[in-house]
Each structure stands twice: as C-alpha cells, then as structure tokens.
Amino acid sequence: xxxxxxxxxxxxxxxxxxxxxxxxxxxxxxxxxxxxxxxxxxxxxxxxxxxxxxxxxxxxxxxxxxxxxxxxxxxxxxxxxxxxxxxxxxxxxxxxxxxxxxxxxxxxxxxxxxxxxxxxxxxxxxxxxxxxxxxxxxxxxxxxxxxxxxxxxxxxxxxx
Numbered sequence: 456x457x458x459x460x461x462x463x464x465x466x467x468x469x470x471x472x473x474x475x476x477x478x479x480x481x482x483x484x485x486x487x488x489x490x491x492x493x494x495x496x497x498x499x500x501x502x503x504x505x506x507x508x509x510x511x512x513x514x515x516x517x518x519x520x521x522x523x524x525x526x527x528x529x530x531x532x533x534x535x536x537x538x539x540x541x542x543x544x545x546x547x548x549x550x551x552x553x554x555x556x557x558x559x560x561x562x563x564x565x566x567x568x569x570x571x572x573x574x575x576x577x578x579x580x581x582x583x584x585x586x587x588x589x590x591x592x593x594x595x596x597x598x599x600x601x602x603x604x605x606x607x608x609x610x611x612x613x614x615x
Contacts, residue, residue: 456522458495459503463516473512483507531563536582540575540591555583 463470472478472486484507491500506512527534535555537543543551548567556565572580577592 456499456519456526459499459515460519460523463519470516473515480507480510480512483512487512527566532566533564533583534568535565536568536570537579538570538572538575538582539579540571540573540577542571543569543579551579551581555581 463473472483478486484504487503487507488500491503495503503512503515506515506518526532535552537548537551548569552565552567556563575591575593576596578590578594580591580594581588
C-alpha cells in the first residue's frame, strides 16, 4: 500500500489516469495489471483490479490513505514531519527519531517524513499530530522582529 500511495502522490499522470472517465474500465484493468505486476503484492493488485471492475478506481487514493492511517493506528506508528533548511544526515535523523520516540506518549514507533524548505534559513521544524516545535532560524528572527516592534524601553524613554 505504501508503494501505491507513493505512486499516486508522485505521478500526476497516474492519478489523472485513475480518475479519467475517458478510458474504459477494461482497458484500465489491463494497463494496471501490466504496470503494477511485480511492484505491489498480488493481494493488493487484486484489490485494485476489483475496484477498477466496480468502477471505483477514482477513490483509490482515499482508500489507500485510509488504509495507511488504520495500519499506523493498529501498529502504534505516529508520523513525524521534519522540515529543514538543508538535507539532514542519517545520523541526525536517527538522533531526532530516538528523542521523539522516547518523548511521545502512546506511540511506540515513529515514521519520519522529511521535507526541505530553504526559507527556514537554518534549523528545523518538527510536526507531530497537532504539536509543532519550530527550531528554525526564520522563527527566531520573526520572534526578534516582534520584540523590537514592541520595545517597552523605547516607549518609556520617549514618554518622558
């Protein structure tokens, strides 16, 4: 299912093919069989072909996402999104993953998803469920900018 999820997300052409009403379902089945045989498990391929036969391949993306969410909940896996200004080394990712696994409540395992955002200037942002830890240079610069706008000392000096 991870392979299907990756294929649907990364290939806009494949996603458009699944949603296309122009291509007949029998043609879609033969194309999917040729394309996916050996790349996904036989059971998953049969499921995809069943959906196509019932003309429900349009919602395959949502089904795959729901399956992955249910699987992660069953296996106590939490997704952590780490956005950094530059690519993190495998050692840095390992350290972050171990710290997150030891600090989270209710999840034994963590699945790390990384993203590069040069606008952070440095540091990283960690997102876990509804919690965000922003340790980026951009965030610190914004905090400093806010502090300088509301500089209490300057207003007291001018008031005298």
